[in-house]
Amino acid sequence: MKVMETGEKTGFVGRLRLRWANDSHFGTVLVLLGLIILQTLVLGFDYDSVGQWFSAWGRNWINILRNNAGVGIIALGMTFVIITGGIDLSVGSTLVAIGAASMMMLDIGPKGFLGNLGITGLPAYVLTVIFAMLMGLVLGALTGLLITKGRIAPFVATLGTMKILRSVTQHFMQGYNPRVPREFLQLANLQVGGLMFMPIIYWLAIALILIYVSQRTVWGRQVIAVGSNERAAQLSGVNVNRVKVGAYTLTGVLVGIASIIQVARIGTMDFANAGSGYEMDAIAAAVVGGTSMRGGRGTIFGTVLGMLIIAVMNNLLNLFGVPPFLREAAKGVIVIASVLFQRKESA
């Protein structure tokens, strides 16, 4: 990313053009636009009632975005992790663990933690959200410490935590079905003008913040340095371990947020299956968006684009009536194709 540009800042248009000229996202954006046009054509443009057509098109899009907001948020953290040269396989299991714990706090049944303390309503919701983020933070930091201080390869360390968190959660949640208060569901399902777009707003807001973090903050740039050349970064006074732990911790917090969204959307969670495969979807989004698995290269904006490409593709396959089992294959094709495409581009 061209972050610190100098010269040629001839107003807004000039900067935009400069950006456009040497922006690594150019190809990704084109692919996304192509897919969107295709999707629009498939939906069928209705010349007679443009208004109606547009509202159907918009609704379809809000659905797409809302369904992908959770993974989309996790993918943002995954991007940082992958740029440092690591990987986090545990996001799906962490999501379930945090989801279970949050639901236990909120439960309106006799075992509800906050309910038993006499905390209900808004204070309980706020506490739960804070708790979910804190729990993500702690789990993420622990993962980071395992990898840095414990010197365990990221793949292995997170494979371990992935198994542990899922199985422990399933064990403790056997035969226990917490009931989440209806009001809490407003967090994800609040309707404005008949449209539900809260998760999209969370995703967008977090993405914007993280784009800034990645481009302008010391930590954000150090992430790139560590991933690109760890030794050189260390010999430039960068605390490599702290940078890495930061990436896993951030991912943990984001998983906490995604978990809350998941709980708030339907008020229940399938502890055996919820979140499974999220790690792969998040990695796929990052890779399609131009993040290199070797580290050192990748952007948050790219990951958002990558997530959108995968989402639109899914939607298209749905519209085309492709059998559901084949859709995963299509995802695989996109991931491989995008990497081949990018390699040619960067060579």
Place this chain on the structure above:
Amino acid sequence: MIVEMKNIYKSFGKNQVLKDVSITINGGEICALIGENGAGKSTLMNILGGVLPADSGTIYLDGKPVRFANPAESLRAGIAFIHQELNLINDLPVYENMFLGREIRSRWGRLDLETMEEKTADIFRRMNIELDPRAMVRDLDASYKQIVEICRAIMMDASVIIMDEPTTSLTEPEIRRVFQMMETLRDQGVGIIFISHKLNEVMDICERYMVLRDGELVAEGDVAAVTTDDLARFMVGHDVRTEQLTREVRIGEEVLRVENLNHRTAFRGINFSVRRGEILGFTGLLGDGRSELFQAIFGADEVLSGRVWLDGQEVKIHSTEHALELGIGYLPRNRKENAIIKDMNILENASIVTWPLFAKRGVIDINRQEGLFTEQIDRLGIRLQRITDSINTLSGGNQQKVVLAKWLAARPKVLILDNPTQGVDVGAKEEIYDIILDLAEQGLAIIVLSSEAQEIIRLCDRALVMYQGHIQGEVSGGTMNEHDIMRLATGGVLSAS
């Protein structure tokens, strides 16, 4: 067997590495091949070992011209090359290592372990070696690993063995053991080419010597007729000392002091101090431990024991980040591996060190970083198009200046420069020298690490010469010369004068 290499030429691109080199090695003698780093020793031996082709020239075995397309052909002709990095597999027993790639098989392709073990035991007996063929290579000390490699060469009926610095990682008794083995081989008629930097060892074990300098054979003869002093002089050439750089020397109070610093493997018992305005040199041969020493002082590696003072206060530096905060700068050797971050642009490479120093609540102060770097561009004469271009667009010399710029912007008290002119052309080299002198005049304490004796002599007020992880001696002032430095660097001592 007599091996002759006649009129060998070899160049890599524009760089002429070997110029008309002719050597002879006879069976039943140990012959030393010495020279400074980059003199062409490895290239010459790689040609003999079939690793590299010569541009021109011929190799004769017992008078018959031969041509080796690859190491296997050379080995079949009876020439074994034992590289510095040994070619053994730690998790296999000795006897299986002896037959790597040429395992003996019985019917159905089964490995015939019994025969392999027997044959190994035979060789050991013949060579008078007390070693269990069934021992795991992992459990052997470095000398026995070396010995296993030599025995493997013997088993393949090698009549000439090239040994590339076999003793660098060995202790004194281990060296003795390897030498004994070499003598046994010599007495059995094998010719040995012994590449070494340690002149004492050459005097000890070799009958003849050959000296390469800048790709030419500059001296050869009987070891009995020369001293280590002579050999050192042959290696560096006669009085190549050029003009001494001058500056206004104003040496102030002590900035950095190190006492009895020890590392697990790389160095031990290090004591030195450096003052404001002083340029202190550290030199020695490859693998003398000086880079490891300063990377440890800089917090990039752990030390076992020892104390470090900065401005009179004892400090325990636990990370490079901490060293940076304390005012220590370290420009590493091997720019590409240790300094350049290829996925970032020029400005970012030039400001990574100062990001945390001038950040506001964790946000990089871009304008300030730009300002700092612009200053350095003028000061260091960095030639670039735009500061947002990729770092890869710059030449080696300019990349090195960018790396220097990031440390100057941090305004350290002590600046450690490890091979500061590595891979830069002559012009840029002189420019970097001027910058270093200028910094010292401004009161910085500067430590220059270099294996080029000339660089040390021209830049430094005094220099410590390292040998195998400890400081072998000190040279200083106008009496510094390559001869003394080479002598210390090869493990010798200076006579009191």
